[in-house]
Amino acid sequence: MKAAVIDNGKVRIVEVPEPEPGEGEVIIRVEYALTDGTDLKALLRGHHLIGNGPFGHEYSGVVVKVGEGVEGFKVGDEVVGANTGPCYTCQMCRRGRYNLCENLKDNMVLGAYAEYLRIPAPVVRTNLYHKPPDLPFRYAPMVEPLACVLHGVETLNLKGYEKVLIVGTGSIASFFVLALKLLGHSVTVLGRNPEKLSLIAENLKPDEVLTYTDAIGKYDVVIESTGKEEVWKKVINYTDRGGKVLLFGGLPSGTYVPFDAHRVHYEEIHLLTSFHHTPTSVRRALHVLKDNWRRLAFLVSGEFPLMRIEEAFKLMAEGKGFKYAVRP
Ligand SMILES: [Zn+2]
Numbered sequence: 001m002k003a004a005v006i007d008n009g010k011v012r013i014v015e016v017p018e019p020e021p022g023e024g025e026v027i028i029r030v031e032y033a034l035t036d037g038t039d040l041k042a043l044l045r046g047h048h049l050i051g052n053g054p055f056g057h058e059y060s061g062v063v064v065k066v067g068e069g070v071e072g073f074k075v076g077d078e079v080v081g082a083n084t085g086p087c088y089t090c091q092m093c094r095r096g097r098y099n100l101c102e103n104l105k106d107n108m109v110l111g112a113y114a115e116y117l118r119i120p121a122p123v124v125r126t127n128l129y130h131k132p133p134d135l136p137f138r139y140a141p142m143v144e145p146l147a148c149v150l151h152g153v154e155t156l157n158l159k160g161y162e163k164v165l166i167v168g169t170g171s172i173a174s175f176f177v178l179a180l181k182l183l184g185h186s187v188t189v190l191g192r193n194p195e196k197l198s199l200i201a202e203n204l205k206p207d208e209v210l211t212y213t214d215a216i217g218k219y220d221v222v223i224e225s226t227g228k229e230e231v232w233k234k235v236i237n238y239t240d241r242g243g244k245v246l247l248f249g250g251l252p253s254g255t256y257v258p259f260d261a262h263r264v265h266y267e268e269i270h271l272l273t274s275f276h277h278t279p280t281s282v283r284r285a286l287h288v289l290k291d292n293w294r295r296l297a298f299l300v301s302g303e304f305p306l307m308r309i310e311e312a313f314k315l316m317a318e319g320k321g322f323k324y325a326v327r328p
Contacts, residue, residue: 004054016114018116026079027065028061030328031327032327038050043055060141080286084101144285150285151277166225177204188210188219217238223245245269
């Protein structure tokens with residue numbers, strides 16, 4: 001079968017053997033995979049979880065093969081899921097920190113940019129779902145990034161906090177806008193891409209959109225979703241006394257970010273981080289997506305057949321569009 005692989009900073013289409021299911025695993029025929037910023041990072045600068053080889057981890061499809069001992073799925077089932085599942089035996093899993101599972105990397109779905117995809121047993125067991133019939137294959141893969149965002153929202157514990165500033169104009173920022181508006185918060189989006197800002201404004205109706213040239217006030221909560229060092233440095237400046245900052249966009253290993261320690265301490269600004277998703281946030285994400293995918297449909301900026309996937313990443317690298325649908 002054909003599969004897209006990362007080959008030292010380039011995308012190549014190669015011929016690989018069709019996967020066979022091991023115990024507890026299923027094989028799906030991929031209907032749609034969606035590109036995302038993590039894939040772009042992996043391609044352009046490398047990523048500690050995604051090396052050379054098959055990639056793509058946001059998927060929807062139809063079960064074509066079922067391994068021994070699989071419960072709840074059969075050939076022909078329409079499915080969508082997350083890219084990892086907890087092992088439930090490591091120290092992090094025993095603490096309930098499923099997003100930090102020590103076996104995350106070994107149990108990861110990688111290779112959604114292909115005709116067929118193997119879903120590892122821990123994912124099948126916990127984070128693979130029957131696709132709701134009214135959720136199209138094309139938008140269903142958004143469940144994974146949305147689950148990461150909902151885990152971030154949970155980490156923030158926003159009870160009593162009203163004014164939220166989201167820094168960034170990508171798909172992650174957009175998911176935050178949706179989630180926080182659903183929870184009734186006042187939401188401002190700050191970014192520098194006017195086209196994306198206006199698409200977010202039109203589709204998700206945040207209370208306010210700002211560009212970096214506007215006067216930026218102070219907010220109860222500030223969410224960094226750009227994964228840019230210079231933005232990490234700035235975000236506490238936008239945070240009010242007693243506020244919270246969520247540092248969501250990951251930076252490369254070895255990046256050091258200075259903060260005004262005086263403000264962080266005497267104004268008790270809580271610096272929080274969130275990474276990845278938990279089984280709870282995946283379940284919630286599917287629920288939110290089922291009811292709201294129409295409002296998020298603008299995030300799929302175009303569609304490419306697998307053979308032309310390189311064009312999708314070229315557009316992403318140029319900052320054009322949010323996500324692209326890839327159809328094997
Ligand atoms: Zn674990």
